[in-house]
Amino acid sequence: MTSNSISEVLEYLILKKMAGRPEVLKALLDYVDGNISPATASTVYGISKYQLRGFAQRIYDKAGNRSLASLLIKIAVPIILEKTKVYIDRSQKPEECLICNRKLYNVFPEDHIKKHHKDVISHEKQRIIVEIKKVLSKEFVKEEILREK
Numbered sequence: 001m002t003s004n005s006i007s008e009v010l011e012y013l014i015l016k017k018m019a020g021r022p023e024v025l026k027a028l029l030d031y032v033d034g035n036i037s038p039a040t041a042s043t044v045y046g047i048s049k050y051q052l053r054g055f056a057q058r059i060y061d062k063a064g065n066r067s068l069a070s071l072l073i074k075i076a077v078p079i080i081l082e083k084t085k086v087y088i089d090r091s092q093k094p095e096e097c098l099i100c101n102r103k104l105y106n107v108f109p110e111d112h113i114k115k116h117h118k119d120v121i122s123h124e125k126q127r128i129i130v131e132i133k134k135v136l137s138k139e140f141v142k143e144e145i146l147r148e149k
């Protein structure tokens, strides 16, 4: 997994939260943790098993390695769920972008954000990477302490 593919996976996950679809991230996390099957995802999260498999497959493709992709989901998704804000108001039809207040006619929220708010995405990505590093260094320190005992 190259740093570029990590960046692509992170961007994909961050965009889902920015676009107001945290349930996709929760489903992915439960899926890689083995807590749900794609079939039960539809009852719990309202996402069809085909969609969930599709989301997971896109991440595996970007990562180029399934187990590393799963690891990245396990580490990054809880952080993104907690830290990344929602920028699309999905309670309205059409949805409204809360960054530029545009109504999203015939455009996927993710595509709108990618096209018009690249700066917000990259800022968000940097923030999440900082948080991931914090989590990883804490884990590392914990392991080091255990090893010393």
Ligand SMILES: [Zn+2]
Pocket (backbone or CB within 6 Å): 097, 098, 099, 100, 101, 102, 112, 116, 117
């Ligand atoms: Zn916008």
